[in-house]
Amino acid sequence: MQPALIGEIDKTTDGFQDPAFVLNRIVPVHRWVPWIAGYSQAFASDAIGKFTRGPGHVVLDPFAGVGTTLIEADRVGHQAVGFEINPYAAFVATVKLNAHCLNTGVLRDAICRLRQYGEHSETTGILPEFKPPAGFKSRSPFFSPMVLQKVLLVLDFIELEGRAHEDIANVIRLAFGATMVGYSNYSYEPSLSRKVSAGKREVTDFPVIEGLCAKLQEIAEDADWYRENRAGGTRRDGVVYRASFLEDYRAMEQQSVDLIVTSPPYMNNYHYNRNTRPHLYWLGFCDSPKDLKLLEHQNFGTYWQTARDLETVELDSAIKSKEIHDTVAAIREQNPDKGVYGGNGWANYATAYLNDCVRFLQGVRWVLRNNGTALIVLGNSILQGVPVPTDRFMAAIASDCGLDVREISTPRETRVGNSIVDSGARTRQSRESVQLYESVIEVRQPG
Numbered sequence: 408m409q410p411a412l413i414g415e416i417d418k419t420t421d422g423f424q425d426p427a428f429v430l431n432r433i434v435p436v437h438r439w440v441p442w443i444a445g446y447s448q449a450f451a452s453d454a455i456g457k458f459t460r461g462p463g464h465v466v467l468d469p470f471a472g473v474g475t476t477l478i479e480a481d482r483v484g485h486q487a488v489g490f491e492i493n494p495y496a497a498f499v500a501t502v503k504l505n506a507h508c509l510n511t512g513v514l515r516d517a518i519c520r521l522r523q524y525g526e527h528s529e530t531t532g533i534l535p536e537f538k539p540p541a542g543f544k545s546r547s548p549f550f551s552p553m554v555l556q557k558v559l560l561v562l563d564f565i566e567l568e569g570r571a572h573e574d575i576a577n578v579i580r581l582a583f584g585a586t587m588v589g590y591s592n593y594s595y596e597p598s599l600s601r602k603v604s605a606g607k608r609e610v611t612d613f614p615v616i617e618g619l620c621a622k623l624q625e626i627a628e629d630a631d632w633y634r635e636n637r638a639g640g641t642r643r644d645g646v647v648y649r650a651s652f653l654e655d656y657r658a659m660e661q662q663s664v665d666l667i668v669t670s671p672p673y674m675n676n677y678h679y680n681r682n683t684r685p686h687l688y689w690l691g692f693c694d695s696p697k698d699l700k701l702l703e704h705q706n707f708g709t710y711w712q713t714a715r716d717l718e719t720v721e722l723d724s725a726i727k728s729k730e731i732h733d734t735v736a737a738i739r740e741q742n743p744d745k746g747v748y749g750g751n752g753w754a755n756y757a758t759a760y761l762n763d764c765v766r767f768l769q770g771v772r773w774v775l776r777n778n779g780t781a782l783i784v785l786g787n788s789i790l791q792g793v794p795v796p797t798d799r800f801m802a803a804i805a806s807d808c809g810l811d812v813r814e815i816s817t818p819r820e821t822r823v824g825n826s827i828v829d830s831g832a833r834t835r836q837s838r839e840s841v842q843l844y845e846s847v848i849e850v851r852q853p854g
């Protein structure tokens with residue numbers, strides 16, 4: 408296996424492969440950190456413009472990710488509120504929301520100091536004090552030895568910087584999180600896996616500090632832009648709760664939200680927590696698998712890995728649609744010989760997901776003001792060869808929860824596959840006849 412050239416990063420897989428996020432890659436602030444966004448900055452901006460009149464509204468994203476909705480709401484003068492269980496994503500969204508008060512002069516000084524620190528450590532050969540996170544395990548070394556040495560020096564620098572400027576240290580942490588997979592021996596294919604397994608070269612060396620300085624320079628420029636382009640006014644600063652919306656929505660005042668723009672996890676078993684393991688461990692958000700287990704249980708719909716072993720999971724009694732009941736029954740009948748890998752395991756996963764749709768929509772019912780709107784972006788799914796039109800199911804459950812369903816539109820009639828679709832779980836018949844798409848479900852709180 409040939410070593411990668413110094414400085415060569417495969418740009419196609421150093422971040423999450425999400426077509427909606429690709430559009431965010433060139434937009435100030437949104438481009439800081441890749442994520443499975445569900446939609447682009449332009450979609451969030453249009454939606455907010457269309458459903459609010461003037462600034463000063465409360466805009467909520469219950470599944471905030473890295474804050475696409477929140478930044479767009481904040482920029483035009485609304486109070487942005489987010490819930491997010493993944494501590495790394497919640498951290499990123501919070502740092503981005505603070506872009507308007509980032510002292511970019513101090514950040515630029517820090518970039519110079521980081522560069523000097525890199526040169527100094529190279530000439531003197533000082534050894535880093537930072538230790539790799541003990542609980543982080545990977546099949547093969549996540550960073551090659553030369554890269555690791557530089558990463559540890561960066562983490563030393565961040566700790567030093569944090570003593571004087573915690574906000575600047577957080578921005579450097581964000582930049583490290585955004586770039587770390589690029590110079591690791593792993594990539595997103597679309598799940599995090601070894602580069603060699605995908606026929607790529609390991610990264611034996613990389614100019615980590617130079618790469619970080621370039622990223623930080625971009626962040627400084629964007630923060631200047633954001634401050635200049637952020638609407639004035641008296642609204643409160645945006646906030647991200649590191650909590651499950653499904654469990655904690657009642658912490659919000661009832662009927663206090665004007666607009667929700669959100670994209671919950673799709674029914675595709677995409678493992679946000681597993682795919683951010685490096686970020687969670689290396690940035691100190693998690694110490695052991697126990698921490699990840701908690702996140703798995705909190706995740707919308709949990710995961711197939713969690714639901715598959717349960718006895719038959721029953722649909723919530725709030726779900727009335729016969730089509731939903733029939734679809735779950737059809738999934739359950741597939742491949743009975745395959746144990747938890749067959750229909751029963753996947754039907755349990757689908758049921759857990761649909762039951763969480765009930766909890767989510769009960770939360771929407773709780774927080775939305777009269778006539779307030781929620782725009783929910785969702786992709787359909789196929790489990791064990793059975794098509795699952797999650798958009799129509801979400802709409803049916805919204806109706807069961809007392810919300811008015813205004814419209815289901817399908818702006819993306821085709822989208823690329825996901826872990827389930829690409830696995831053998833999909834039958835030949837459905838591969839030919841069912842297209843993956845993405846819809847926007849518009850629901851309204853009755854007046």
Ligand SMILES: C[S@@+](CC[C@H](N)C(=O)[O-])C[C@H]1O[C@@H](n2cnc3c(N)ncnc32)[C@H](O)[C@@H]1O
Nearest residue numbers: 444470472473474475491492493651652706707
């Ligand atoms: C499709 S992503 C949303 C991305 C977001 N639109 C953005 O711009 O980054 C779904 C997010 O929901 C989060 N999530 C999953 N279950 C949650 C829960 N119960 N409460 C809050 N967030 C949750 C995941 O961690 C993930 O970041």
